[in-house]
Every structure is written in structure tokens, then in C-alpha cells.
Amino acid sequence: MLDTHDLSRRPGTMREFARVVPAPADLGTAVIGIPAGTDLTVGLRLEAVMEGVLVSGVVRGTAVGECVRCLDPVTQEVTVRVQELFGYPERIHAAEDAGDDELADEESVLDGDLADIEPAVRDSVVTALPFQPLCRPDCPGLCSECGARLADDPDHTHDVVDPRWSALQAMLEQSSVTDETKES
Template sequence: MSTTSSSSRSAPGPLVLDTRSVSRTPGAMTPVQRAAEVPTTIGVEMIGIPEGSELDLDLMLTFVDEGILVTGAVTGQARVECARCLGEFHTDVTVNLTEMYAIEGKAAANAEEDEVRLLDGDLLDLEPALIDAFGLEFPLSPTCTDYGHAECINPDTPAPDGVSGDTEGRIDPRWADLVEKFGTPGTSGTPGAAGGDGAPGTDEGRA
């Protein structure tokens, strides 16, 4: 579990939970079922839950001797850019949480200081735990097929066993920026293209 510590807030954020509703009797439990807005984007460049979108919290807060144990599921909708075809789509994503938030000074004796999440008085901040949890869940290079699509959603991208640009008149979107800058390889007037007066790769050009 990654490092987190208590963070003082003048106004609790949407992912900060007030635990005063949980009885301070070991084993006492309080459910938390509500929507919460994402204060900052959670994820990586090609997949993430955008800032301002909603997360559905379905959690249970349990009081134990050390503090508050948080268990349950959190669901949101991620924006995905396929690493292969560059197509964009949205998909539901869920992580299961089991996180301990210790009362300061009551962390387990064998716990490393940088592995303990601390309560901030009666408040606990879910955001760092969710960043870690979704970060482990999200692939660095997501593809359409990772998230239920039978094939890439961008029809201009060749199949994995195809040849890029093998269909006349279609430009593979992965190389579109290069084509726009340098032109289409193999056409007259394109730097380095075969054919054309004095172009490299022709007898005239070597004369």
C-alpha cells in the first residue's frame, strides 16, 4: 500500500468521509452508499476517470482498535484511448477496497510508517487510496479488446495481422500526423519517394 498521511482541509472534499457516525465500539459498522465527484482525474494518460465525473461508493466503515477499516467497491466511468487504434470510448470500471485508516499513535506496531493511512481527526480521505487502486487496475496501454470490444473501434486501423495502409485511399490513423507533415510515401514530390525527377533511389538520381 502506498504512502499516505493525514491531510488537513479547510473544507472536506467530496472523497473525504466523516467517521463520527461510526460508533467507537470495536466491530461497529456504518454503510456509505452515495455518489461523489472526482476532484482530480484519476488514472494515466490513456485511461482515466475524468475530473468532475461521479464515482459510486458502496462501502462499509468498521471501527477496530486501530481505527477505521474501509471495505467495499467504488465504480466510475473511465475515458479510454486505445493504444492501438487511438479510438476513444467510455467504460465502467470498478475497484474493491480494503483499507485501514489508523488513529494517530494506534497503528499496528509492525506497520511501516509510510504504509499506514491515517485518520485526520474524524475524517478519512479516500482519494489517495482510489488513485492507488485504480492505478493498479488500469493498464498503461489499454486497447479496445481489453474492455469488451471484439475488435478495434476505429475502422481505419488495420487488423493486428494486416499491413498498415494496405487499403487504397485509407490512411492508418496512427501515422496520420506523419503523413500530414511529410506526405504519403511513394508519391511524386514526397521527399525520399521512389520515382520523380532526380529522386533518390532512381538511376537518374544516382547519375
């Protein structure tokens, strides 16, 4: 929550907000996110405009997650730009009264003098995070046979052939022999 009280509603009035705050909960997705309570570096500019208060700036933190291929921990610096207009409540109410529901729906509203930038920050962070985090772009993942990390042992193979598979292989070999015999 940002207090906009000292902006005094005069368009053109401006204030800088630079602080390190603890990250709120749920700042990310199921696979990667900025852990709650870790440092979030916030550098914002609050600017009074005709319609309300425009909040813009940069938020930075460190996301922690798991590689989707090998399950190794993944950490990633996240820097997002945030820009959100918080309308003065009476303006939104006036729009509602005038039947302009679109404006009322789309715009964030000041709660008294307070601007809740958390939803805007959350949206930007979630958008900036990888959909499928990887420990490195070419992570080979885990062996489907034994679960070993292929990055540790790239030449890793299993000679043991599934008995059902070897039976099928034998049949295929036999049929190809038969085909060749027919052709000649």
C-alpha cells in the same frame, strides 16, 4: 473524505456509506482515466476495529481514454475493490515513539475523524485500468503510409514503392541472378 465520527471508536461498530460523488482529479493514467466531476458510485463499509477504522467496499465509474493504436475514444466501466485501514492517530504516534517506523509509514492515519480514501481509490483505479487501452483487442491501428484507419479499410495497400527501396530491390534481383549464373 469520510467522516467516521459516529462510529464512536467502539470495535464492532459499523456504518454503510453509499453515495454517488463527483470523481476527484487525476483518477487514472496519462492515457485513460475517470474524468474529474463524472459520477463515481461509492459503496463502502466503515467498521471500527481495535487499531482504527477499516474502510472497505466497491467504487465504480466510467473511464475515458484513447486507443493507443488508432486514437479512437475508448470508454470502459471500472469497478474496483478498496480496503484500507485508517489507524487512530495516537496509535501511530505511539508506534513512532516506540521506534516502529514501519507501521507509521505503512498505515493510513485518521485526520481527526476523517478518513481520506482518495489515495487508496486512486491506486486501485490506476491498477485496474489497461496500461495500453485499445478500442477492441484486435484493433489494426493506422496505416503507416497515410494514417488511414485500417479498421475502415482492411485491404488498403499502397502500390507506390519508395524509390530508394526499388533501387535496392533491383540490386538484390541482379545479384541473385549473378549467383545463379555462377552456380550453373
